[in-house]
Amino acid sequence: xxxxxxxxxxxxxxxxxxxxxxxxxxxxxxxxxxxxxxxxxxxxxxxxxxxxxxxxxxxxxxxxxxxxxxxxxxxxxxxxxxxxxxxxxxxxxxxxxxxxxxxxxxxxxxxxxxxxxxxxxxxxxxxxxxxxxxxxxxxxxxxxxxxxxxxxxxxxxxxxxxxxxxxxxxxxxxxxxxxxxxxxxxxxxxxxxxxxxxxxxxxxxxxxxxx
Numbered sequence: 001x002x003x004x005x006x007x008x009x010x011x012x013x014x015x016x017x018x019x020x021x022x023x024x025x026x027x028x029x030x031x032x033x034x035x036x037x038x039x040x041x042x043x044x045x046x047x048x049x050x051x052x053x054x055x056x057x058x059x060x061x062x063x064x065x066x067x068x069x070x071x072x073x074x075x076x077x078x079x080x081x082x083x084x085x086x087x088x089x090x091x092x093x094x095x096x097x098x099x100x101x102x103x104x105x106x107x108x109x110x111x112x113x114x115x116x117x118x119x120x121x122x123x124x125x126x127x128x129x130x131x132x133x134x135x136x137x138x139x140x141x142x143x144x145x146x147x148x149x150x151x152x153x154x155x156x157x158x159x160x161x162x163x164x165x166x167x168x169x170x171x172x173x174x175x176x177x178x179x180x181x182x183x184x185x186x187x188x189x190x191x192x193x194x195x196x197x198x199x200x201x202x203x204x205x206x207x208x209x210x211x
Contacts, residue, residue, distance in 0.1 A: 019043050020175065022205035023077070023193065027059035027066075029203060034070025036201035044073040046107060046167075046208070049094050052114050054081035056097040064101045077107035077144060080130060082115050087129040095137045106134050107167055110145040115153050124154045131164065142167055144193070147183040159185030167191045167208075175209035 021044035022037065037045070045067045049060040057063075060076065067074045078094055080087065094106070108130055115123055134141040142165040149169070150156060162185025172179070173195050180189050191210040198205055 049076035
């Protein structure tokens with residue numbers, strides 16, 4: 001079954017409230033590729049806007065513009081650079097670079113790569129500063145992570161993140177939110193990254209589901 005037929009089947013099977021999207025970190029992507037993704041029943045995209053290197057993604061602006069022109073809803077995510085020691089500035093740089101673009105949510109990508117897992121208290125302080133700064137700019141704020149990643153970086157006993165919506169990473173190839181297992185204060189997730197490393201319309205992406 002090809003990607004279009006499979007996603008069409010899933011949309012019909014899960015109900016009209018189900019929404020499928022994708023996230024990507026490459027590019028720049030064309031308007032045509034974004035229209036193609038929409039034609040294949042993807043309705044939203046989340047682009048990387050800040051790299052772990054500590055800089056704004058050079059493709060972020062072009063990608064957001066292409067997706068908007070292609071008729072997709074757009075969010076962005078910040079991949080933090082912990083060693084850069086400037087959590088607030090990472091958020092500020094990203095927001096300033098995307099000023100005037102109609103994206104909806106800033107997601108903070110919390111996964112192990114780049115973090116010192118031996119200093120959870122410092123990691124907590126870093127993330128809290130990012131959270132606080134992100135809320136100042138008129139955009140919704142959310143967190144991308146999993147129980148395994150969160151526990152190693154800050155510990156599942158730290159519940160500050162649960163103040164924000166969760167984009168849950170769980171590669172089980174199941175587009176559903178019903179199998180979510182609570183952790184770190186989160187009782188539910190609003191979106192799930194359920195599969196990864198897909199390719200369609202010239203785009204390499206991960207698959208996401210929300211309701």
